[in-house]
Amino acid sequence: MDYxxxxxxxxxxxxxxxxxxxxxxxxxxLLVDTPIGDGMRVVQLTPPGxxxxxxxxxxxxxxxxxxxxxxxxLEARSGSAAPLLHVVR
Numbered sequence: 750m751d752y753x754x755x756x757x758x759x760x761x762x763x764x765x766x767x768x769x770x771x772x773x774x775x776x777x778x779l780l781v782d783t784p785i786g787d788g789m790r791v792v793q794l795t796p797p798g799x800x801x802x803x804x805x806x807x808x809x810x811x812x813x814x815x816x817x818x819x820x821x822x823l824e825a826r827s828g829s830a831a832p833l834l835h836v837v838r
Contacts, residue, residue, distance in 0.1 A: 753800060753801075754801050755800065755801055755802065756793065756801070756802050756803070756804050757801065757802070757803050757804070757818075757821065758803075758804050758805065758809060758811050759803050759804070759805050759811075759818045759821075760805070760811045760812075760813040760814060760815050760816070760817055760818060761805045761815050761816075762815035762816075764790060764792060764805065764806055764807060767792070767805055768782065768792050768794070771794045771803065772794065775796070776796075776797060777794035777795060777796050777797070777803070778794060778795050778796075778797065779792075779793075779794055780793045780794060780795055780802060781793040781804075785808075788807060788808045789806070789807060789808035789809070790806040790807045790808065791804065791806045791809065792804065792805055792806050
């Protein structure tokens with residue numbers, strides 16, 4: 750049996766700011782931005798060429814404080830990620 754990681758939920762404090770960062774600065778593709786009922790919003794973005802997405806939103810049950818996700822690695826096969834690495838640091 751094969752397993753594939755498809756979505757990693759990350760804790761954020763502001764959905765719109767996080768969405769803008771990942772789409773405008775990091776170049777991720779926006780797959781989903783959907784309000785679901787009262788107080789729930791799901792946003793899912795995928796780095797170009799990746800099979801795994803990041804997700805965040807409101808009302809998702811992510812209990813970690815914003816900015817606490819550590820240890821995720823983004824691999825880039827060209828120099829195109831250099832501006833992103835500068836922004837993330």
